[in-house]
Amino acid sequence: MDISVVVPLYDEVESLPELTSWISKVMAENRFSYEIILIDDGSSDGSWDMIVKLKDGNPHIRGIKFRRNYGKSAALNIGFEATKGDVVITMDADLQDSPDEIPGLYRRITQDNYDLVSGWKAKRYDPLSKTLPTKLFNAATRKMSGIPNLHDFNCGLKAYRKAVVKNIEVYGEMHRYIPVLAKWAGFTKIGEQVVEHRARKYGKTKFGMSRFVNGFLDLLSIFFVGKFGKRPMHFFGMMGTLSFLTGLFIAIWIISEKLYLIAHGLHYRDITDNPLFYLALVAIILGSQLFLTGFVAELVSRNAPERNKYQIEDSI
Incomplete structure (x- = not known):
């Protein structure tokens, strides 16, 4: 199988039909063999019922449902375990990530031999209260992680070689620092690609200001564990x-x-x-x-x- 698309989601029932249809269209145009793995992180808006309905009409769709909300990192970790594709693409379910970016990301992995390619939303449609702290965290992460070429560690749109997702563990809120986890695991060929950032079409963001505090603490944790975990x-x-x-x-x-x-x-x-x-x-x-x-x-x-x-x- 060429591509596994992993989509963690929480209360995104409105966007799922459009998202899965868009992904399937891109895959068909490029003649990729693929699967779409939708991870329902304890939604309460009928997202799971929508996933079941979509699967009935599209055999490429697979669904996993949590009993309660565990967070994005848990959803990604379970999704990584379930993947079968040679290249794994992760993207958010809110339609702010464009499936049209998938072929380009796929080629960066298969032709340019990258282990991981992270999207960079150079032009964002988020408020300053979100973009400014994000820039500060990205700058701190570049400094502490030794990965100077990434501008947006937290971008949900990423591509991975299969070996990467099978050899890292994402927990807590470490989804923000997957490139760092990959580097500590020995996957050092990490690249970046400018991707489109779309304005949210349905619903509202599920992340509050606490994510910045948690993100900083997780950065310290990952730095310590990666450097001194075995000593x-x-x-x-x-x-x-x-x-x-x-x-x-x-x-x-x-x-x-x-x-x-x-x-x-x-x-x-x-x-x-x-x-x-x-x-x-x-x-x-x-x-x-x-x-x-x-x-x-x-x-x-x-x-x-x-x-x-x-x-x-x-x-x-």
Whole structure:
């Protein structure tokens, strides 16, 4: 099978007939073999009934229904597990992503040999309250992820080589950082393509301002797990050692100062009257705790069932 189109959706009953018809038209024009996987993320507006109806009229459509709303990342992860196509295309169900972009994205994977191609909505139809924070997050993600060529990490319209979606796990709200997940998994040929962004035709957006806070926290999580997931002691041990040595240095300096004053018969004050004493105490305790945290994290990591799971590209 050439292409699997994965569409996560939540309360998008109005757009589904037009979307699936449009995708099928593009596939027929380009003579692609394909499947459309619609993931109903606990909709309450009749979206599932519409999916059942559409499947009756189109054998290329498959549907998966969650019992409740789990979020876009969960929907994508389940969709990735279900795909059969050599190339996987993801797109939103609100008709803001154009299916006409599919052939171009497909060629970037099959002809240009990219692992992942992310859409870039250079011209957007969203309000400034949404576009400005998005630009800030994209800039921070480029800096922290080491993927400098992507302008829009969160674009729903992406193309993947099959091996990519079968070797990454999308959870929490990590759908914003799938290119980063792919890079940490060893898929480094990541490209970008300018795509059309269409104004929303039906309904309203399902994402609130909390997504920006969650997005920032997920970025920190993915950076930490990707860099120190298999060696947590390198992070906690380093931070703990620095904190402990800083506190120890301050404590030795305070004690040495007091001994010097005593030896020369000069006036001195009690160590506990010196504010630096408490700073040293906190630094030593914090350092010890971080070091112990590193040990515990190492024990957990070494006993994890996937401690020796690595991405193997080929073998002979």
